[in-house]
Amino acid sequence: MTSTELDLAWVHPRLGGLARRDTTGLGSGLSRAVADRLGFDVALVRMAFIVLTFGAGFGAALYGWGTLLTAGPTGRRPIDSLLPSFRTWSVGAQKFVVIGSTIALVALVSSVTSFPWVLAVIAVIALSLLRRRGRGGSVAPAADLTTTLDDDQLIDAWRRDMARAAGARSILRPTPAPPRPTEVMAAAPALAVPKAWGWAITIPLIGAAVGVATWVFVGSAVTALAAATALTGLGAIGHAVLRDSRRLPRAFLWFLAVLLASTGWLAAKTAGAPLSDAEVGPHSVTRIASDETVDLTGLVADPGVEVRVVAVGSDVDILVPGSVSDLRVSSVASDVRRQAGPATDVEWPHELIIDATAARVTIVEGARS
Structure with a gap:
């Protein structure tokens, strides 16, 4: 039987079968799961959700649906608890609900606030390009996961794989659990990814130069700040996508997240101010x-x-x-x-x-x- 369970492989092939294992933080654990699967820094993923939220709530819609469609530590998706019949719908019907509710949210937020919906359109185009770029990618095989998961997590992963293959809602957990081996081979330490400190300095300098030029030619401080911040954010995301061998320092990513959120708030305040x-x-x-x-x-x-x-x-x-x-x-x-x-x-x-x-x-x- 072919399963109609919709997951995040629809967004990117490498996100198929994604699971949220760490739910101890303030969020649902989606950002960390996506970051671990794609090989990005979790701060960059969180920053992307924050920035896209200023696109008329598009980031909030992505985060919400991503959480609903991703299995948690128990191996069950939140959408299956809220709406058990959802997984029995056709894939087209499930996609229609996701797309329709997202468009409705973006339209509502853009109508009652000054958050621009154009950013949501740009994000959709970027996601489409990333999806095409990621076609042919594969999820790490189960054999690779044995070095990082314990017995309980391996059994939960087995349950999810079997449920997805059979299209069933749940499968009884096999008993007894496999005995823990007396000797466990230590996993090889992960190689440290070099920090791109040079790019962390160069990207803001380029953004600042564009901001100064915008202020000189346009004469608007807010427009100049928006141009500088937007270019800095795009530079950081472009570096993360194109350069897998070197990562931007986390301190720079959090600084950029605060800068982008502040600029979005100022833009919303400016757009909401009286025009005359x-x-x-x-x-x-x-x-x-x-x-x-x-x-x-x-x-x-x-x-x-x-x-x-x-x-x-x-x-x-x-x-x-x-x-x-x-x-x-x-x-x-x-x-x-x-x-x-x-x-x-x-x-x-x-x-x-x-x-x-x-x-x-x-x-x-x-x-x-």
């Missing part, structure tokens, strides 16, 4: 990825009016014709400070609201126009 001052109100100012001076010395309004300044990824100086007694500040990764001007003896009769994200804001009190 008129959208916020008649007494509001919005500055995104700019270096400007906001002159409020000529503001004509009734006393007590709220004046809001929104600054995202910007360096803004706010000129106020007096001392500000009513000030409200909401800042994230920002520096908001007050500076005395020549005419601080006059009190400004309005409420000043500062909403700063990754910005530097200086309030010059008592400034003159």
Whole structure:
């Protein structure tokens, strides 16, 4: 009987029969299982899931379905517990559910947030290219696993292989368990993979050079940061795919993961900010990825009016014709400070609201126009 059990071989041939053995961490163990099977650093795999999550939730969908379709330490897939009839469906129906739910999630996230769905499309194309490149690859034979697995793990692997071949839901565990040999030959130590420290320095330098060039020609700090971060991330992934003999240091990979996540958060915040001052109100100012001076010395309004300044990824100086007694500040990764001007003896009769994200804001009190 041919099994219709859908596994991750659909994504990449070398991921067929994947099992999550280490589930003691914060996640489900999927990243480590994929990394061990493909020969990548686990930090790189986790970084890929984090980055793709900013593609309208595509990374979260991949991680979720990957976990559901991968057997855990008990040899049973989570999807078989949640939906026992799933494995009896045709392969086409199972793929339809996976693809349809992923598209629905990406569409939903992109509609309610500013996360771009274009990144998900690029990821699908990249996965397709990797799948073509991986055709013909084979999973390590069971004989190679005996050097790293104990008796219980070997029996669990036997159960999964037999269940997949027979299409049955479960097979009774053979009893008694094979006796443990009195003498165990020590496995040969794994060869250490050289660290590519030169590339760990060269890739960020190239990304920084592109970022500087983007800032010079475009004039947007946020766009320059996005270009530098994107090129650095693509360089790291390209190195991992093309160079199996040398690995990027884990410290560099975690640094890149934090940088990519921070840039994605800043991009989402920037895209979600008001597009114009008129959208916020008649007494509001919005500055995104700019270096400007906001002159409020000529503001004509009734006393007590709220004046809001929104600054995202910007360096803004706010000129106020007096001392500000009513000030409200909401800042994230920002520096908001007050500076005395020549005419601080006059009190400004309005409420000043500062909403700063990754910005530097200086309030010059008592400034003159």
